Amino acid sequence: MCAAPRNRLSRRRFAQALGLAVLPGAGAGAGAGAGADVARAAQRARVTIRLSHVVARQTPKGLALEHFRERVRVLSQGEIEVLIYPNSLLYGDEDEMQALQLGAVDMLAPSLSKFGPIGFPEFELFDLPFMFDATAQVHRTMQGAVGRELLDLLSRQRLLGLGYLDNGFKHMSANRPLLAPADFVGLRVRIQSSRVIAHQMRALGAKPVVLTFGETHRALAAGVVDGTENPVSNFWTQRMHQAQTDLSLTAHGYLGYAIVVHQQFWQYLEPADRAVVEQALAESLAWGNAIAQQENDEALAALRASGATRIHALDAVQRQRLRHATRGVHEALAARIGADWLRRMRGAAAAAA
Known part of the structure; x- marks a missing residue:
């Protein structure tokens, strides 16, 4: 398969960062063997943390969470084990937040879009089109007052936000170039469950499909939807290039994640264990954010080398036309969450630019 070279690169970088040897078969997909590994780890450890996510291990998020698992093991001297279930193996987009609230899983790394549907529409600020121009700008915004206050909101549902993690900027794919608003008209576009993203697609004349x-890959291959939006790493690792002929580098929106636990689980941990988790997470989020852009760059290079998908770069004029077509999405969100939130986010983004 054409994805193999990139998977080897990702595993090598991950191992080198932790000072480990690269072993044959490392990073293999979860299956019966993975289940046995989980059972053995749980028997060895004093504390286990079940961590579920929906993307592949070789994505920026997947690699950062594997880094976190290993740092927790090292810092706790094997007494705390993080059991990772990638690729929706345990829970998917539709049920992972409920699973966390019910205690069926201990830790999640959901996309920021996931918080709007469960009662935190303020997080949809991160979904706004053309809010940010660079990942460094996003990082500074997240680390500032607005980013911290958004995580604090989660306490309303006894959730605790522990930090933010990058994937990168989203781009549009379809079976035709998407370079101007007129190109979107009539397209059925797969989206996450986000009112902001749905409004954005409708503003461009597309039909959002949650x-x-x-x-997503099956829906694209079957023609249930015509296109989607994703960072390049997701597009590549999910093999969407097998079902889409064109990728347009729109960089119209940002995709990031929040690391979240239930307060009851956090209180169950001993203070020393919480300190281990916090230290490991701080190290791993910094590491993950540092390699996210490189992972996306490598995915884009692999995609170009595969020749499977035509790649289109937008110029400044084309991006401005898309920005102009979606300008009403910002005001619509402000009407729902309050103009002050939008004003503060815009101010934070401008100060971080």
């Missing part, structure tokens, strides 16, 4: 991430 599907889980795990269903």
Whole structure:
């Protein structure tokens, strides 16, 4: 398969960062063997943390969470084990937040879009089109007052936000170039469950279709939807290039994640264990954010080398036309969450530019 070279690169970088040897078969997909590994790890450890996510291990998020697992093991001297269930193996887009609230899983790394549907529409600020121009700008915004206050909101549902993690900027794919608003008209576009993203697609003349991430490739291949939006790493690792002829580098929106636990689980941990988790997470989020752009760059290079998909770069005029067509999305969100939130986010983004 054409994805293999990139998977080897990702595993090598991950191992080198942790000072480990690269072993044959490392990073293999979860299956019966993975289940046995989980059972053995749980028997060895004093504390286990079940961590579910919906993307592949070789994505920026997947690699950062594997880094976190290993740092927790090292810092706790094996007494705390993080059991990772990638690729919707345990829970998917549609049920992972409920699973966390019910205690069926201990830690998640959901996309920021996931918080709007469960009662935190303020997080949809991150979904706004053309809010940010660079990942460094996003990082500074997240680390500032607005980013911290958004995580604090989660306490309303006894959730605790522990930090933010990058994937990168989203781009549009379809079976035709998407370079101007007119190109979107009539397209059925797969989106996450986000009112902001749905409004953005309608503003461009497209028809938003909410599907889980795990269903997206099949829906594209079957013609249920015509296109989607994703960072290049997701597009590549999910093999969407097998179902889409064109990728347009729109960089119209940002995709990031929040690391979140339930407060009851956090209180269950001993203070020393919480300190280990916090230290490991701080190290791993910094590491993950540092390699996210490189992972996307490598995915784009692999995609170009595969020749499977035509890649289109937008110029400044084309991006401005898309920005102009979606300008009403910002004001519509402000009407729902309050103009002050939008004003503060815009101010934070401008100060971080």
